[in-house]
Amino acid sequence: MTADEYLNEVLASQALGDDSDEVKALQKHRADVEKLIRDNFRDTALTIRYAGSKAKGTMNKEAYDLDIISYVSSGDDTAGETLEDIYENHRKALAKKYYVEPKGSALRLKGGDPGNLGVDFHIDVVPGRFTDETKTDAYLYQSSGDKKRLKTNLDVHLEHVRDSGVIDAIRLAKLWKARNALPIRTFVLELAVIKLLDGMKKKSISTQMEHIWTELRDNSANLSVEDPANPTGNDLSKCLDDNLKSQLAAAAKRTLDQIDSHGWEAVFGKAEKQEKAARVEILRRAAAVATPAKPWLPEA
Amino acid sequence: MTHLWHRDDPALYEKEKAEVEAHFPDLHFVVEGDLVYVRGSFPVLHERDVLDRYSIELQLTRDHPKSLPVVLEVGGRIPRHNDRHINPADGTACVLLPDERWKLWPVGTPLLRFLTGPVHSFFLAQSLVEEGEPWPFGQWAHGVKGVFQYYRELLNTSDLPVITKYLEYITAKKVKGHWPCPCNKGNRLRDCHFRLIIDLREKISRKDALKSLEALKAAGPSVIEMAEAKPPVPIG
Numbered sequence: 001m002t003a004d005e006y007l008n009e010v011l012a013s014q015a016l017g018d019d020s021d022e023v024k025a026l027q028k029h030r031a032d033v034e035k036l037i038r039d040n041f042r043d044t045a046l047t048i049r050y051a052g053s054k055a056k057g058t059m060n061k062e063a064y065d066l067d068i069i070s071y072v073s074s075g076d077d078t079a080g081e082t083l084e085d086i087y088e089n090h091r092k093a094l095a096k097k098y099y100v101e102p103k104g105s106a107l108r109l110k111g112g113d114p115g116n117l118g119v120d121f122h123i124d125v126v127p128g129r130f131t132d133e134t135k136t137d138a139y140l141y142q143s144s145g146d147k148k149r150l151k152t153n154l155d156v157h158l159e160h161v162r163d164s165g166v167i168d169a170i171r172l173a174k175l176w177k178a179r180n181a182l183p184i185r186t187f188v189l190e191l192a193v194i195k196l197l198d199g200m201k202k203k204s205i206s207t208q209m210e211h212i213w214t215e216l217r218d219n220s221a222n223l224s225v226e227d228p229a230n231p232t233g234n235d236l237s238k239c240l241d242d243n244l245k246s247q248l249a250a251a252a253k254r255t256l257d258q259i260d261s262h263g264w265e266a267v268f269g270k271a272e273k274q275e276k277a278a279r280v281e282i283l284r285r286a287a288a289v290a291t292p293a294k295p296w297l298p299e300a
Numbered sequence: 301m302t303h304l305w306h307r308d309d310p311a312l313y314e315k316e317k318a319e320v321e322a323h324f325p326d327l328h329f330v331v332e333g334d335l336v337y338v339r340g341s342f343p344v345l346h347e348r349d350v351l352d353r354y355s356i357e358l359q360l361t362r363d364h365p366k367s368l369p370v371v372l373e374v375g376g377r378i379p380r381h382n383d384r385h386i387n388p389a390d391g392t393a394c395v396l397l398p399d400e401r402w403k404l405w406p407v408g409t410p411l412l413r414f415l416t417g418p419v420h421s422f423f424l425a426q427s428l429v430e431e432g433e434p435w436p437f438g439q440w441a442h443g444v445k446g447v448f449q450y451y452r453e454l455l456n457t458s459d460l461p462v463i464t465k466y467l468e469y470i471t472a473k474k475v476k477g478h479w480p481c482p483c484n485k486g487n488r489l490r491d492c493h494f495r496l497i498i499d500l501r502e503k504i505s506r507k508d509a510l511k512s513l514e515a516l517k518a519a520g521p522s523v524i525e526m527a528e529a530k531p532p533v534p535i536g
Contacts, residue, residue, distance in 0.1 A: 062341075062353060110376060111379060114381065114388075115379060115381065116379045116381075117379055117380040117381055117388050118376060118379060118380030118386070118388070118391055119376055119377070119378070119379045119380075120375065120376020120377070121376075122376075178341060178355070179326045179340065179341045180326065180328065180340060180341075181328065181339040181340040181341065181355065181357075251328075254325075258325060266325065269343070269350045270349060270350065276431065279351070279431070280428070280431050280433060282346055282349070282351055283344075283346075283351055283352075283424065283427050283428050283431070283433075284428070284433070284436070285346060286344070286345070286346035286351060286424055287421075287424055287425070287428065287436035287437070289346075290420060290421045290424055290436075290437075291404060291416075291417040291418065291420070291421050292421065292436075292437040292438075293395065293396050293404050293417060293418040293421040293422065293437055294396070294397070294400075294435075294437050294438045294439050294440050295385035295393075295394055295395055295396070295422055295425065295435070295439050295440070296385065296394050296396065296397040296439070296440040296442070296446045297382055297385050297387060297394045297442040297443065297446070298387070298394065298442075298443060299387075299442065299443050
């Protein structure tokens with residue numbers, strides 16, 4: 001199998017179709033989340049839609065999120081006077097059903113019931129307010145950092161990624177981030193991949209990935225990204241600081257060394273899908289030869 | 301002055317790191333502040349096939365490898381529920397009963413053995429439980445009930461006073477052969493279970509055994525009834 005055939009198999013094994021259990025669960029949550037928000041803001045004309053990897057086509061089975069934007073119209077104060085009020089009122093509304101974790105401009109939803117406590121539903125709700133009646137640019141509240149307001153444009157972000165022509169490389173880079181526990185924001189990684197692959201759209205996927213890792217290994221100190229929705233207004237340099245750059249460089253070096261020493265399969269492992277019955281059977285077989293360790297818990 | 305294992309013994313740090321990263325290429329050592337973390341994607345393996353993956357973090361204690369590392373599943377996949385052996389308060393996973401450590405990850409053995417042994421079994425079991433299967437290796441009841449179950453199995457007796465007596469001998473600073481044997485058969489220790497006591501004193505850390513002894517004493521006879529109760533139905 002060639003490197004490109006292998007990487008395409010990895011991509012296929014990580015694909016999340018609309019009929020997959022994961023996406024069905026996300027869609028069910030999405031409907032619940034939308035109802036919860038609309039029920040709480042009955043007097044507000046909200047724009048609620050998918051953003052993030054679902055809208056960009058960059059979802060991976062191993063690390064996926066569903067971003068949902070919930071924007072109020074410009075000049076509408078019914079969901080809150082300030083951006084912070086809008087953010088906080090969304091948090092309170094969502095907290096009726098979920099455990100809500102503030103995360104930058106987003107609200108991460110986790111299980112709040114005893115049966116699913118702490119389970120990450122992979123859903124981020126991003127509240128905001130459109131800047132004007134064209135409903136294109138929007139202001140978001142930032143719960144952390146010095147700057148409390150961020151100007152953005154969902155469609156510009158979506159188009160920038162969706163039309164980049166390097167979606168496969170972005171999906172593999174996201175999988176690489178997950179496997180290496182790299183603390184880089186997904187959006188920043190996407191921008192970095194697009195920038196690094198400028199002029200390389202027509203190259204094979206293995207060439208693209210090797211180029212990304214080589215650049216990260218050798219030139220990460222010079223890497224910078226700009227927010228396509230607000231290139232001069234949103235400073236992303238803090239999202240790509242020296243510490244993170246050195247972590248990216250080290251991980252890229254490791255990956256290239258793995259390819260050199262053990263081939264491509266060492267990077268992402270075998271790519272294969274399994275049906276549930278076969279999966280349970282092989283897990284049982286693994287358990288039959290594993291160290292029999294009983295779990296415990298200090299306090300009931 | 302606080303001792304930090306990785307600074308006191310850099311050779312051990314390098315050895316642990318090299319062994320773990322060679323066996324698990326997607327796990328990485330990170331030093332943050334005074335602590336060492338092992339982070340990344342942990343594979344559930346059978347032969348050489350990856351059956352599943354979990355995003356994990358191990359926090360190695362300052363006195364590593366003396367104390368057990370703190371294990372966390374950070375991907376938000378496993379519910380933070382007692383019945384999944386994840387502490388709801390802080391998300392920590394309890395992969396083993398500390399008193400049983402000697403069997404699964406004896407003091408002095410490499411961190412890699414902790415990962416390939418109890419940690420691997422823990423996540424393999426989680427994958428099966430997630431599919432609606434029972435715990436493949438069984439499970440200890442939570443808290444002191446589990447402690448009682450463990451010593452009941454280890455010492456082959458349900459007699460709580462006998463178990464606590466054994467624990468008193470295991471935790472005593474010294475044991476003397478002329479003492480009465482904790483098994484209650486009326487023999488002197490040297491003529492009865494002396495070897496067993498010496499063996500357990502070497503295997504079970506005094507700190508862990510003391511904790512268990514105190515917990516059993518505090519719980520009293522009701523722990524026997526509690527330990528007999530049906531185990532909880534796992535939450536999938």
